[in-house]
Amino acid sequence: MGIPGRFHDGLSAAVHLVELDYERRGEEGTLIVRDAGQGSELARWPAAELYAVHAPKDVLRLAANRQPTGARVIVEGHKDIGRIMATLPVLHHKRRQETQRQVRIAVTATVALASVIVAYLFGVPVLAGRIAGLVPAAWEQSLGETVATQMEASLVESGGLPVCDPDPRSLANRALTRFGREALNGSGSPFELDIRVVRSDIPNAFAVPGGRIYFFSALLDRATSPDEFAGVLAHEIGHVVYRHGLEHLISTAGTGALIGFILGDMTGLSVAAGLGATLIDSRFSRVSELEADRYAASVAQRLDFNPAGLADLIGRVGEDDRFARALALFSTHPLTEDRKAALEILAAERPAGLEPPFSSAEWDAIRNMCGDPYLRSREQNK
Amino acid sequence: MVGEQGSGEPVQVVFSGSRRELGAILLRGYGLLVPTIGLYRFWLTSWRRRFYWSHTDIGGDRLEYTGNASQLLLGFLMALAVFVPLYGLFFYLSTLSTEAAFVGYGGIGIFIWFLVGYAIYRGRDFRLSRTLWRGIRFDQTGSAWGYAFRRFGWSVLMVFTGGLVYPFMAANLWRYRYRHSWYGDRQFSFAGSWRQLAWPYYTSYVAVLLIGGIGLVAGIGLDVWPGDGAQLNPAGFVPIAISALLCGLVALFYQSREVTRMFSSIELEAARLTVGVSARSLFWIYLLFTLGLTITVCLLLVGGLLVLGAVAGEAFAGGSFDMEAFLGNLRGSFATVAAIIAGYLLILGAFSLNREVFIRLGYWKLVAHGAVISGLDNLGGVQARDEDKALVGEGLADALNVGAY
Numbered sequence: 001m002g003i004p005g006r007f008h009d010g011l012s013a014a015v016h017l018v019e020l021d022y023e024r025r026g027e028e029g030t031l032i033v034r035d036a037g038q039g040s041e042l043a044r045w046p047a048a049e050l051y052a053v054h055a056p057k058d059v060l061r062l063a064a065n066r067q068p069t070g071a072r073v074i075v076e077g078h079k080d081i082g083r084i085m086a087t088l089p090v091l092h093h094k095r096r097q098e099t100q101r102q103v104r105i106a107v108t109a110t111v112a113l114a115s116v117i118v119a120y121l122f123g124v125p126v127l128a129g130r131i132a133g134l135v136p137a138a139w140e141q142s143l144g145e146t147v148a149t150q151m152e153a154s155l156v157e158s159g160g161l162p163v164c165d166p167d168p169r170s171l172a173n174r175a176l177t178r179f180g181r182e183a184l185n186g187s188g189s190p191f192e193l194d195i196r197v198v199r200s201d202i203p204n205a206f207a208v209p210g211g212r213i214y215f216f217s218a219l220l221d222r223a224t225s226p227d228e229f230a231g232v233l234a235h236e237i238g239h240v241v242y243r244h245g246l247e248h249l250i251s252t253a254g255t256g257a258l259i260g261f262i263l264g265d266m267t268g269l270s271v272a273a274g275l276g277a278t279l280i281d282s283r284f285s286r287v288s289e290l291e292a293d294r295y296a297a298s299v300a301q302r303l304d305f306n307p308a309g310l311a312d313l314i315g316r317v318g319e320d321d322r323f324a325r326a327l328a329l330f331s332t333h334p335l336t337e338d339r340k341a342a343l344e345i346l347a348a349e350r351p352a353g354l355e356p357p358f359s360s361a362e363w364d365a366i367r368n369m370c371g372d373p374y375l376r377s378r379e380q381n382k
Numbered sequence: 383m384v385g386e387q388g389s390g391e392p393v394q395v396v397f398s399g400s401r402r403e404l405g406a407i408l409l410r411g412y413g414l415l416v417p418t419i420g421l422y423r424f425w426l427t428s429w430r431r432r433f434y435w436s437h438t439d440i441g442g443d444r445l446e447y448t449g450n451a452s453q454l455l456l457g458f459l460m461a462l463a464v465f466v467p468l469y470g471l472f473f474y475l476s477t478l479s480t481e482a483a484f485v486g487y488g489g490i491g492i493f494i495w496f497l498v499g500y501a502i503y504r505g506r507d508f509r510l511s512r513t514l515w516r517g518i519r520f521d522q523t524g525s526a527w528g529y530a531f532r533r534f535g536w537s538v539l540m541v542f543t544g545g546l547v548y549p550f551m552a553a554n555l556w557r558y559r560y561r562h563s564w565y566g567d568r569q570f571s572f573a574g575s576w577r578q579l580a581w582p583y584y585t586s587y588v589a590v591l592l593i594g595g596i597g598l599v600a601g602i603g604l605d606v607w608p609g610d611g612a613q614l615n616p617a618g619f620v621p622i623a624i625s626a627l628l629c630g631l632v633a634l635f636y637q638s639r640e641v642t643r644m645f646s647s648i649e650l651e652a653a654r655l656t657v658g659v660s661a662r663s664l665f666w667i668y669l670l671f672t673l674g675l676t677i678t679v680c681l682l683l684v685g686g687l688l689v690l691g692a693v694a695g696e697a698f699a700g701g702s703f704d705m706e707a708f709l710g711n712l713r714g715s716f717a718t719v720a721a722i723i724a725g726y727l728l729i730l731g732a733f734s735l736n737r738e739v740f741i742r743l744g745y746w747k748l749v750a751h752g753a754v755i756s757g758l759d760n761l762g763g764v765q766a767r768d769e770d771k772a773l774v775g776e777g778l779a780d781a782l783n784v785g786a787y
Contacts, residue, residue: 008517013764070517253473
């Protein structure tokens, strides 16, 4: 007596109620499908060609190679399935093979993706630098204009970014231009620096792509020595030389694409995408900060100022607290004490007898570019 | 031929899958998503579909999902070819002047909205052509670009008519989808029209306008938007929340009518599908989802607090939470980042588990249990068509996160 089942021949939608028999001839076995009513033979499937396709636990669905793709033999019930599985150990074997194949694909794909991520993390600072190097300087300058316009527009409520001393012939501006020229000397940078000391209550300084540097009056007021001022300025010039602004734009775009790929959401709007991108981008940003610090130290080999002063000034305006420490992986800047330690090592072997970056008259002029800080703060309090 | 349905009685669709089984598949899948950096999602999708398909029994024969994860993975990689240039464009635009970037982003947003139509149709094509019943495959013809244009055109009209054109759009898109669907060598037909949707839609439309309007007026009356110098009154949110809830109920009522009437318009030669879905059962699905989500999130919060208490006990000393002590306890960045990521993944997992187990499974069960097919035994003569090998995965559908089973 055969095992009862259902048979689809894969050619028409007819359902046949069948009985299944197994015939063994030497090494080779064959599954024979017979119509349950008439007993006529509907199909003969060699055991070696059989495989089970996915079905719920109490159902067995058999298919076979070299048969119509939709052809199936279906058996339901624990006992009957057990009998078939005992007769056809090849089914177990093939199922295991298929599982192994899927595991192999998944592992290979995961390893490939992991290496893409690793290559990305280590390769992008290099690659973005290379790509940035290919971008024409004029294009980067026009990009910088856009960034500066957007920045000024966003600050329009607090008065925009008014330049304190618009006269390029003034003592202070000439000193800044000279410092810029000397700092840029030998770097091969295609840009002309445009250093602007602007009036703002925010203690900050930044370089936009294309050579423009903003130095905010609030940061200038907090500088206690020309070393600190020159250090921060040389650091920003380092960003210009390495074209970090453009590099950062390129790497941010790349990170967005990568995170989108991992999460399968190319629109990249989800929280996870934002979190992941922030983690990676801020790592790149910390790398660029250290690079700019090293550039400032290299400028200090030619001009007499202590580059570690830049860490002092930055540390004074933004004290690292426990919160900053706990979230350091999200921060775009390295921790101040780490920077200071690194800069002090770089500053240790400076040659003696260098020119100071600014004469004391020039330093006084720079400090007073935005008016006397004491008078200004009294005016604001009125 | 099979004897048991020879009488020509209408056949009830049976669904035998349980929440517990689906939940186990999902939990295992979520666990594997972590070590595979998210790539397991293609396998998870395949397992989920196998669950839905294989537990759906029509006239004694189950559906079979014949697709596999490698096809989905390959399709996704091909979709990347569309997105990499788009990304480049995005990048370029972000470097332009503010106005140009704004216009450019808008343009890309509209283009993506258009692509979603393409993705929906291709995804449906993939699923249908990987669905086997009684040894014969389903399929979909028609043009995915055509569908995308159609859907896009309708959505523009929707905006200009304030949603009044919806019944025409819905009937038109349902018709396009089903008239291009095949079972073996037979083509589906679709008898539905906008007339069947007009009455429930426009009454719901008016009801939502009225309820929403009353809720807003009542809210403004209670000073929810304070005028000059007035204090915000939180009580003003009560009528707004109540009216939003009532609008949700109206939307469920309309959805139940649309599903019932449109599914019941599907025919395959002599075989006819009839589906009955009630608004009450739809409401029940969302209620269960809300309850399930609330309970899971509460459990996660309690668990999270217990873990935090064990790791950073001092922060909770004295009955109040001390942020400084807590951060000091995290001992540097990696612990913080790990905690944030773990918390985020758990919340995300809880949400998607509840949505799948209550909303998607609930909806599938509801339609299956409400479905009756008459004239099924006339389909014995349907012949197989050639294999549809042109399709590789769902590509864009996965890349754009177009959700469907």
